[in-house]
Amino acid sequence: MKILVVDDDDFTTRLLQIQLRAMGLRKSGYAAIELCSRGEDGLALVSTDPAGFGLVFCDLRMPGMDGVEFVRHLAEVGFAGALVLISGAEPRVLQAAEQVARAQGLNVLGTLPKPVQPAALRDILHQEAAGEEPAGPxxxxxxxxxxxxxxxxxxxxxxxxxxxxxxxxxxxxxxxxxxxxxxxxxxxxxxxxxxxxxxxxxxxxxxxxxxxxxxxxxxxxxxxxxxxxxxxxxxxxxxxxxxxxxxxxxxxxxxxxxxxxxxxxxxxxxxxxxxxxxxxxxxxxxxxxxxxxxxxxxxxxxxxxxxxxxxxxxxxxxxxxxxxxxxxxxxxxxxxxxxxxxxxxxxxxxxxxxxxxxxxxxxxxxxxxxxxxxxxxxxxxxxxxxxxxxxxxxxxxxxxxxxxxxxx
Missing domain, CATH: 3.20.20.450 (EAL domain)
Known part of the structure; x- marks a missing residue:
């Protein structure tokens, strides 16, 4: 399986890619990381192979399809992996977006404010590796x-x-x-x-x-x-x-x-x-x-x-x-x-x-x-x-x- 990062901020995507690799990408069972700057492109990748992506990182503020729209469509195409939301928006907006994703039946590991801190990212990945029960109904x-x-x-x-x-x-x-x-x-x-x-x-x-x-x-x-x-x-x-x-x-x-x-x-x-x-x-x-x-x-x-x-x-x-x-x-x-x-x-x-x-x-x-x-x-x-x-x-x-x- 692969990891998908959807974010129009090139610096964020590259930094996240470096952090994920430094934390042992292959040891976690992921073969590669795909990067997309537009929600539409990320959705096209997942739609083609829903089972091929085990973990998706998604920004909320993007031109065109925003993160909330992306989440809605992600559920519609049958994505069964884990989801992490990232954003520089205020915490209550990020929290609301998390609840929207959970209401769609997605397995939301959590949220990460920007800039993404290595310790917070490590905690998110540790949760997935631990096999915790998802929080959604x-x-x-x-x-x-x-x-x-x-x-x-x-x-x-x-x-x-x-x-x-x-x-x-x-x-x-x-x-x-x-x-x-x-x-x-x-x-x-x-x-x-x-x-x-x-x-x-x-x-x-x-x-x-x-x-x-x-x-x-x-x-x-x-x-x-x-x-x-x-x-x-x-x-x-x-x-x-x-x-x-x-x-x-x-x-x-x-x-x-x-x-x-x-x-x-x-x-x-x-x-x-x-x-x-x-x-x-x-x-x-x-x-x-x-x-x-x-x-x-x-x-x-x-x-x-x-x-x-x-x-x-x-x-x-x-x-x-x-x-x-x-x-x-x-x-x-x-x-x-x-x-x-x-x-x-x-x-x-x-x-x-x-x-x-x-x-x-x-x-x-x-x-x-x-x-x-x-x-x-x-x-x-x-x-x-x-x-x-x-x-x-x-x-x-x-x-x-x-x-x-x-x-x-």
Whole structure:
């Protein structure tokens, strides 16, 4: 795959090219860098070979087709790679453009103000290499490239090609490891690792979301049943879509899976994206309430990116609120992000739910969130997603890193 840089500023494109090469272009899996000074030319390149570009850098202010138009057309041609927005515009404009791109279902790694600083660029590339979950809503993700993939996914569900990585979640006050989030992956026979932003929408369209959820949940419960720390067993969080809450016997099915794995329901957290909260919640509220009665905890994922109203948050029996990485990243330096996070934390205190900061990457953001009173956190600053077999080794090594992070 290749990297594409679209910017009418020749100095910026050349500098970015030099920086990318200096950071190990080929080691990151990219064969070359293409440079374009016009959005129309960049779009033509991607349209010809959507799968040939894995990473696109795009300026916002360009003559002719501006960056926002380019982003819209990029989604239309089926671009499935990662996107980074760059601009000298004011931060709020850059932030708005980022939200526009996410609304198009694109995998936005982040934004870079001009002039691009090497440290910021390195952080963006590190995020991509870490394989973090994209911040955009799952139902807006792009479909897989082949119509035959539905059959392939069905076979994968039954043949064991689906597996989980796990990202630890820690108490920001004490550093104690409290749990992990299961991040599903598909080991495709020809395409390699396929991310859930591709196969979850496919499963929903193909009527496979139930079997998919059962496999992911069952894998997580069986992996987690033997994980212990000095404070006890680890909680495990699993992402679901609202489509999983479509049948009234769902709580019983979850309970049976937990019993088969000998895993206590009190340590299970089911995460639902705020962008997927029900618009006709009668059946879903029934299901969620019975899950809570069985001891299962429920989390609002990607909080702040959707359009839920306060009545929904009041009525739904959630026990955890996960603040989206788009607000966590840069919270220490950006007053608007800080204000949003403060408001979310205040709301969580008022409705008595736990708060989790997602996407922790920087020490200053960690210090800011601790100061604001956020309870839990996860992100590459703590640990990158890891296979099940590495979780216990990491928990034994964590105290050394923890002491350094909390003392800084």
């Amino acid at each position: 799952a139902d807006e993700a792009l479909p897989l490239v082949s119509g035959q993939d539905a059959s392939a996914l069905e076979a994968a569900i039954t043949s064991g090609e689906l597996f989980n990585l796990y990202q630890p979640k820690v108490d920001l006050a004490t550093g104690e490891v409290v749990g992990v989030e299961a991040l599903a992956r598909w080991q495709h026979r020809t395409r390699g690792i396929v991310m859930p932003t591709e196969f979850v929408p496919l499963a929903e369209r193909a009527g496979l979301i139930g079997p998919l959820a059962r496999v992911v949940l069952s894998n997580a419960l069986h992996d987690a049943r033997h994980w212990t720390t000095p404070g006890g067993g680890l909680d495990v969080a699993v992402n679901l879509t609202m489509a999983n809450l479509s049948t009234l016997d769902m709580p019983e099915r979850v309970a049976r899976l937990a019993a088969a794995a000998d895993f206590p329901l009190e340590r299970l957290v089911l995460e639902l994206s705020e962008t997927h909260l029900p618009t006709q919640p009668k059946a879903q509220l029934d299901i969620m309430t019975r899950l809570r009665l069985k001891g299962v905890r429920l989390a609002i994922d990607e909080f702040g990116t959707g359009f839920s109203n306060l009545a929904q948050l009041r009525d739904m029996p959630f026990s955890e609120l996960k603040i989206d990485r788009g607000f966590v990243r840069g919270v220490a330096q950006d007053p608007s992000r800080r204000a949003i996070v403060q408001a979310a934390l205040a709301l969580a205190r008022e409705i008595d739910v736990q708060t989790v900061a997602v996407g922790l990457e920087a020490m200053d953001d960690l210090a800011c969130l601790r100061e604001l009173g956020c309870q839990l956190g996860q992100g590459v600053l703590v640990a990158e997603p890891m296979p099940a077999a590495e979780v216990m080794r990491w928990t034994r090594e964590w105290p050394v890193l923890r002491d350094g992070l909390l003392a800084a």
